[in-house]
Amino acid sequence: xxxxxxxxxxxxxxxxxxxxxxxxxxxxxxxxxxxxxxxxxxxxxxxxxxxxxxxxxxxxxxxxxxxxxxxxxxxxxxxxxxxxxxxxxxxxxxxxxxxxxxxxxxxxxxxxxxxxxxxxxxxxxxxxxxxxxxxxxxxxxxxxxxxxxxxxxxxxxxxxx
Amino acid sequence: xxxxxxxxxxxxxxxxxxxxxxxxxxxxxxxxxxxxxxxxxxxxxxxxxxxxxxxxxxxxxxxxxxxxxxxxxxxxxxxxxxxxxxxxxxxxxxxxxxxxxxxxxxxxxxxxxxxxxxxxxxxxxxxxxxxxxxxxxxxxxxxxxxxxxxxxxxxxxxxxxxxxxxxxxxxxxxxxxxxxxxxxxxxxxxxxxxxxxxxxxxxxxxxxxxxxxxxxxxxxxxxxxxxxxxxxxxxxxxxxxxxxxxxxxxxxxxxxxxxxxxxxxxxxxxxxxxxxxxxxxxxxxxxxxxxxxxxxxxxxxxxxxxxxxxxxxxxxxxxxxxxxxxxxxxxxxxxxxxxxxxxxxxxxxxxxxxxxxxxxxxxxxxxxxxxxxxxxxxxxxxxxxxxxxxxxxxxxxxxxxxxxxxxxxxxxxxxxxxxxxxxxxxxxxxxxxxxxxxxxxxxxxxxxxxxxxxxxxxxxxxxxxxxxxxxxxxxxxxxxxxxxxxxxxxxxxxxxxxxxxxxxxxxxxxxxxxxxxxxxxxxxxxxxxxxxxxxxxxxxxxxxxxxxxxxxxxxxxxxxxxxxxxxxxxxxxxxxxxxxxxxxxxxxxxxxxxxxxxxxxxxxxxxxxxxxxxxxxxxxxxxxxxxxxxxxxxxxxxxxxxxxxxxxxxxxxxxxxxxxxxxxxxxxxxxxxxxxxxxxxxxxxxxxxxxxxxxxxxxxxxxxxxxxxxxxxxxxxxxxxxxxx
Numbered sequence: 001x002x003x004x005x006x007x008x009x010x011x012x013x014x015x016x017x018x019x020x021x022x023x024x025x026x027x028x029x030x031x032x033x034x035x036x037x038x039x040x041x042x043x044x045x046x047x048x049x050x051x052x053x054x055x056x057x058x059x060x061x062x063x064x065x066x067x068x069x070x071x072x073x074x075x076x077x078x079x080x081x082x083x084x085x086x087x088x089x090x091x092x093x094x095x096x097x098x099x100x101x102x103x104x105x106x107x108x109x110x111x112x113x114x115x116x117x118x119x120x121x122x123x124x125x126x127x128x129x130x131x132x133x134x135x136x137x138x139x140x141x142x143x144x145x146x147x148x149x150x151x152x153x154x155x156x157x158x159x160x161x
Numbered sequence: 162x163x164x165x166x167x168x169x170x171x172x173x174x175x176x177x178x179x180x181x182x183x184x185x186x187x188x189x190x191x192x193x194x195x196x197x198x199x200x201x202x203x204x205x206x207x208x209x210x211x212x213x214x215x216x217x218x219x220x221x222x223x224x225x226x227x228x229x230x231x232x233x234x235x236x237x238x239x240x241x242x243x244x245x246x247x248x249x250x251x252x253x254x255x256x257x258x259x260x261x262x263x264x265x266x267x268x269x270x271x272x273x274x275x276x277x278x279x280x281x282x283x284x285x286x287x288x289x290x291x292x293x294x295x296x297x298x299x300x301x302x303x304x305x306x307x308x309x310x311x312x313x314x315x316x317x318x319x320x321x322x323x324x325x326x327x328x329x330x331x332x333x334x335x336x337x338x339x340x341x342x343x344x345x346x347x348x349x350x351x352x353x354x355x356x357x358x359x360x361x362x363x364x365x366x367x368x369x370x371x372x373x374x375x376x377x378x379x380x381x382x383x384x385x386x387x388x389x390x391x392x393x394x395x396x397x398x399x400x401x402x403x404x405x406x407x408x409x410x411x412x413x414x415x416x417x418x419x420x421x422x423x424x425x426x427x428x429x430x431x432x433x434x435x436x437x438x439x440x441x442x443x444x445x446x447x448x449x450x451x452x453x454x455x456x457x458x459x460x461x462x463x464x465x466x467x468x469x470x471x472x473x474x475x476x477x478x479x480x481x482x483x484x485x486x487x488x489x490x491x492x493x494x495x496x497x498x499x500x501x502x503x504x505x506x507x508x509x510x511x512x513x514x515x516x517x518x519x520x521x522x523x524x525x526x527x528x529x530x531x532x533x534x535x536x537x538x539x540x541x542x543x544x545x546x547x548x549x550x551x552x553x554x555x556x557x558x559x560x561x562x563x564x565x566x567x568x569x570x571x572x573x574x575x576x577x578x579x580x581x582x583x584x585x586x587x588x589x590x591x592x593x594x595x596x597x598x599x600x601x602x603x604x605x606x607x608x609x610x611x612x613x614x615x616x617x618x619x620x621x622x623x624x625x626x627x628x629x630x631x632x633x634x635x636x637x638x639x640x641x642x643x644x645x646x647x648x649x650x651x652x653x654x655x656x657x658x659x660x661x662x663x664x665x666x667x668x669x670x671x672x673x674x675x676x677x678x679x680x681x682x683x684x685x686x687x688x689x690x691x692x693x694x695x696x697x698x699x700x701x702x703x704x705x706x707x708x709x710x711x712x713x714x715x716x717x718x719x720x721x722x723x724x725x726x727x728x729x730x731x732x733x734x735x736x737x738x739x740x741x742x743x744x745x746x747x748x749x750x751x752x753x754x755x756x757x758x759x760x761x762x763x764x765x766x767x768x769x770x771x772x773x774x775x776x777x778x779x780x781x782x783x784x785x786x787x788x789x790x791x792x793x794x795x796x797x798x799x800x801x802x803x804x805x806x807x808x809x810x811x812x813x814x815x816x817x818x819x820x821x822x823x824x825x826x827x828x829x830x831x832x833x834x835x836x837x838x839x840x841x842x843x844x845x846x847x848x849x850x851x852x853x854x855x856x857x858x859x860x861x862x863x864x865x866x867x868x869x870x871x872x873x874x875x876x877x878x879x880x881x882x883x884x885x886x
Contacts (some may be wrong), residue, residue, distance in 0.1 A: 019763070021743060021763045021764045022740065022764050022765050023762050024765040025729065025763055025765050029741050031745070031758075064741075064742070122767055122769075125767075129877075134761075134767075140761075153452075
């Protein structure tokens with residue numbers, strides 16, 4: 001179930017996809033869109049070259065902060081968002097070392113252990129105490145609050161962030 | 162200001178004075194003089210050109226005969242550029258004659274001379290007077306000012322500077338004590354078998370070393386803290402200043418050179434402050450302290466101890482001179498090798514396509530061999546000098562042993578004093594050597610300091626007038642007889658007169674290099690016109706606050722520059738307080754929202770190094786969104802669609818239609834199809850306006866526009882065939 005029904009001013013819209021324009025910096029900001037999202041990774045350009053026009057998405061509305069919705073709506077929305085935006089939280093950094101010009105990470109996330117690579121400094125984005133890590137395949141991991149991690153993890157992170 | 166103006170050293174100015182002295186009449190006013198490095202027969206030498214109100218004179222130092230032409234006989238002057246040299250020709254009533262010949266190093270000066278002459282002979286002025294007619298001035302700056310300026314940075318941190326000095330003195334002082342204790346050890350403890358004093362002497366030694374270690378740590382940290390603070394201040398001052406300087410500065414000085422001043426030169430100054438000055442002070446103190454001890458201890462021995470000093474003081478500078486040459490050679494060869502790598506590795510496709518792998522390997526091997534040879538050469542040089550230096554010092558100490566030993570045997574000297582003397586003597590050579598080594602780098606650091614100071618003292622040529630105003634633009638633009646050239650003697654834009662009504666969309670077309678972009682740069686006041694005036698809503702742009710002016714003019718360039726950061730960061734660049742929904746609205750208007758949402762992290766996606774992760778068309782639309790977000794009253798699109806394919810262009814076109822409503826829009830375009838909806842089209846070529854009118858009118862007159870349009874239309878028809886398949 002990755003579609004929802006949105007009722008706006010008494011009008012019900014079916015098959016709506018919630019999308020985050022700023023998944024990393026403002027995750028609570030949501031746009032509700034009616035057509036299915038195009039394939040990942042800069043598909044706009046590829047689509048333009050193949051099919052001509054870019055996919056036209058019909059926008060229902062924008063929501064500045066979905067956390068202000070009522071409990072049931074919020075949970076429903078969250079369930080879909082978690083599927084569309086798979087951004088595991090880092091609980092612990094087990095190992096972090098350089099191999100060639102890449103960093104190899106071994107981390108424990110709320111979705112289990114994971115090993116991945118990052119290539120340059122820009123793939124580790126600092127936003128205050130929040131850190132977002134993007135691996136070489138554009139997978140995203142995030143650290144809610146660096147200060148809440150254990151000492152060893154923080155020490156390892158110091159070398160890249 | 163030696164950075165931007167030709168340097169002319171004092172000697173040359175003196176020479177000019179001497180040469181022109183007997184030639185000029187007392188009441189003749191010198192307007193311009195220029196040095197020329199070729200003589201009449203085309204060999205290298207000195208020759209001078211003098212321009213007065215009455216005459217143009219060429220003269221050679223030490224020669225009586227001069228070439229002179231009366232100004233009233235001159236119809237005009239031209240500078241001809243030939244290979245490796247050029248000449249200045251005067252077109253006179255009696256024909257054309259060459260007045261001076263010069264190598265290309267002097268060309269600029271003679272271009273100016275040409276303009277000065279043309280100004281004298283006609284009333285048309287096409288150049289910036291201030292730049293065109295200026296006597297070369299000698300570079301007056303002395304090192305002393307640089308040094309004073311550097312020391313000025315110390316002022317806010319004076320307590321630390323004093324603390325650092327005091328700690329340095331303490332370290333030096335403490336370092337002088339151990340040999341003295343050794344004398345006590347030998348003369349009192351050992352000779353007189355004084356058991357009680359032994360622990361006292363050793364404990365004192367330990368506590369001195371302990372104190373020395375502690376104070377050294379404190380001294381190093383204080384000095385480093387001080388230097389870091391100073392360098393931080395200096396770097397931010399330079400950077401801030403660079404941001405204030407006008408575009409003209411960036412045109413004249415390549416960004417590489419600017420960068421090197423901010424990084425290398427400031428770094429060298431840093432070295433000077435952190436390492437140079439403290440060492441200079443400590444070494445001098447050590448030399449004075451130890452020297453005094455040596456001479457008061459034993460005058461005779463001290464003279465012998467000085468034996469190796471000339472070797473150090475004379476030898477090291479000689480060595481450095483030679484080493485400099487050899488090391489420079491090594492650096493050059495090293496650079497040769499790395500430039501080959503930098504060239505051929507990204508060019509791998511060309512190398513492989515031409516099967517040149519083997520020859521590339523050979524080329525690199527050759528250069529690597531050169532590096533090896535150079536490296537060995539530096540090793541040989543080092544080995545030929547330093548062992549010799551060490552040996553000389555040892556001979557000196559052997560002499561001291563021989564004579565001092567004799568004195569001990571004769572009981573005119575105690576054994577302890579001799580041993581103390583020998584250790585002081587060895588301590589004496591160290592600071593002399595490092596002081597001699599410091600001279601050259603200190604000079605280099607001062608030169609770097611001068612270069613940094615030059616930038617800081619540079620005044621931006623474009624800044625707010627004192628009574629500059631701010632107001633909300635309506636959008637009327639008027640060019641009134643505007644002329645301008647990046648170099649004062651080559652006008653790019655000539656006598657442009659054009660008025661644009663608020664809300665109008667103006668297309669500007671014409672061959673590249675015709676001055677289209679320059680017009681927009683003048684509008685944004687990156688430069689001021691050398692003649693004429695440019696006004697917005699009837700107010701001269703020079704009287705409008707720069708911030709007010711630039712905030713209300715949005716510009717989308719041909720190759721928009723995106724900064725390292727997220728898409729959102731780049732769109733927000735012109736207005737960092739924008740709300741997320743405003744960013745989205747601007748992107749929608751720029752037809753960019755959909756492709757942004759399709760990327761891996763939406764507006765938080767990184768644009769990659771210089772925007773390389775996204776295509777040209779996408780980059781273009783991000784730039785358009787950036788311009789929309791600032792909601793400018795006047796919008797300039799500088800070939801915003803020239804680097805994209807037709808489909809993308811259509812998308813950008815759609816974005817534009819949203820954009821032009823309620824704004825004055827200037828669209829510079831290469832593809833004329835972009836301009837069919839423009840209210841008026843201005844055709845510009847060679848800095849002049851050729852035609853003005855709408856598409857239909859211009860097609861009817863059959864001028865340059867219709868020629869360009871027909872040529873492009875034919876091209877597109879041909880190109881359309883492969884597009885279908």
